[in-house]
Amino acid sequence: MLKYAKKxxxxxxxxxxxxxxxxxxxxxxxxxxxMMDVSLGTLRIxxxxxxxxxxxxxxxxxxxxxWIMAIGEVMKNLDNFVNILAYAxxxxxxxxxxxxxxNRLAIGIVVLRIITKRDSTELVEYxxxxxxxxxxxxxxxxxxxxxxxxINIKRSRVKDLVPIIYKINPxxxxxxxxxxxxxxxxxxxxxxxxxxxxxxxxxxxx
Numbered sequence: 001m002l003k004y005a006k007k008x009x010x011x012x013x014x015x016x017x018x019x020x021x022x023x024x025x026x027x028x029x030x031x032x033x034x035m036m037d038v039s040l041g042t043l044r045i046x047x048x049x050x051x052x053x054x055x056x057x058x059x060x061x062x063x064x065x066x067w068i069m070a071i072g073e074v075m076k077n078l079d080n081f082v083n084i085l086a087y088a089x090x091x092x093x094x095x096x097x098x099x100x101x102x103n104r105l106a107i108g109i110v111v112l113r114i115i116t117k118r119d120s121t122e123l124v125e126y127x128x129x130x131x132x133x134x135x136x137x138x139x140x141x142x143x144x145x146x147x148x149x150x151i152n153i154k155r156s157r158v159k160d161l162v163p164i165i166y167k168i169n170p171x172x173x174x175x176x177x178x179x180x181x182x183x184x185x186x187x188x189x190x191x192x193x194x195x196x197x198x199x200x201x202x203x204x205x206x
Contacts, residue, residue: 034090042098
């Protein structure tokens, strides 16, 4: 066993000392490390805003650990422009990936505000039949009377509801607003489960 471990170590040392590794391998590792730590940083900021304090703390630990390794390699090779370029590229890609991941997770609860430009009775009845928690306010728009419907809903369910809104009330418009806490018992009952974040991350808000 020790023989194989020693042989493996020698092979790794040979790879790490190869000129091509310095030319291509190190910049690639720097780019990947920066992508990972910026992605984690983006998620951490979003989790803090949503109240996931423990999860944000865990992500922060891994974020700064990876960042130290990446910046260490760059500082040791400041004369290598490729490393600096890889660092900047990883930062840009990491920001994009972090936002994409957060959109896929669809964390938290939002207020969906629907403004109907014609009778909203059919839409309101349908939403109540489906047990959506909503409030309806009659208002006046530029072209006459409108109804404003407020719905507290899990963000992950918005994409399923919007097509239904347009099918029932094609002239409706909507806006979405993030909220951190809601006291509506119907909404809370729908979201306070053992698992959150689409079932594979534990609910860590305490």
